[in-house]
Amino acid sequence: MSELLSQLWTPELQAAFTVVVILLVILYVLSIVWVVRDAYLRGSYWYVWAIVALIPLLGIIAYCLLRPPLLQIDRDEQELEIALKQRELMKYGECANCGYPVEADFVLCPNCHQRLKNLCGTCNHALDPSWTVCPYCATPVGGAAPARRNAPRARTQQPQQAAPQQRQARTRSPQGEHPAQ
Ligand SMILES: [Zn+2]
Ligand SMILES: [Zn+2]
Numbered sequence: 001m002s003e004l005l006s007q008l009w010t011p012e013l014q015a016a017f018t019v020v021v022i023l024l025v026i027l028y029v030l031s032i033v034w035v036v037r038d039a040y041l042r043g044s045y046w047y048v049w050a051i052v053a054l055i056p057l058l059g060i061i062a063y064c065l066l067r068p069p070l071l072q073i074d075r076d077e078q079e080l081e082i083a084l085k086q087r088e089l090m091k092y093g094e095c096a097n098c099g100y101p102v103e104a105d106f107v108l109c110p111n112c113h114q115r116l117k118n119l120c121g122t123c124n125h126a127l128d129p130s131w132t133v134c135p136y137c138a139t140p141v142g143g144a145a146p147a148r149r150n151a152p153r154a155r156t157q158q159p160q161q162a163a164p165q166q167r168q169a170r171t172r173s174p175q176g177e178h179p180a181q
Contacts (some may be wrong), residue, residue: 035050039066041071042072102116107119120136
C-alpha cells in the first residue's frame with residue numbers, strides 16, 4: 001500500500017498538487033477581498049461579511065445570496081434621478097379640465113381652451129389664479145379667482161376699500177413731513 005502510494009506520489013504530482021493548493025489559497029484570499037470591497041461599496045457592514053467570507057466556499061456563496069441588492073453609488077444616482085423627475089413634474093402640470101399636459105406659463109389649455117392662468121394687466125405675465133399680487137411687477141391682482149368663461153371681458157376693476165389704517169397713514173404722511181430744520 002505504502003509502496004503503491006510512493007509510486008503514485010511522484011515529484012511531478014507533488015508539484016502539481018502544490019500549484020493547485022497555492023491557486024486555491026489565492027482564490028480564497030481574493031474572494032475575501034472581493035466580499036469586503038463589495039460589501040463596503042454597497043454600504044453594508046463589511047466587517048461582518050469579512051468574518052462570513054472567512055468560511056471557505058460557503059462564506060462567499062452566502063454573501064452572493066444575501067448581499068444588499070444595490071451599490072451605494074447606484075442608490076445615490078437613483079435618488080438623484082427621482083428628484084430630477086419630480087422637478088420636471090413640477091415644471092409641467094396638467095390641465096385641470098382635460099388632463100392635457102401643460103407648461104407652467106401656459107395661459108390657456110391648448111386642448112380644451114380652459115383658462116389656466118390670469119394675465120397681469122400691467123406686465124402681461126401669466127399669473128397663478130391663487131396669487132393676489134403679480135410677483136413680476138407688484139401690481140395687485142383684482143380677483144383672486146380664475147376668470148370664468150362667461151365673465152364679461154372688460155371687467156371693471158372695483159377700487160378696493162383701503163383699510164382704515166392705510167388710509168390714516170396716507171393722510172398723515174404729507175402732513176407729517178415737517179422740515180427737519
Ligand atoms: Zn384642457
Ligand atoms: Zn405684472
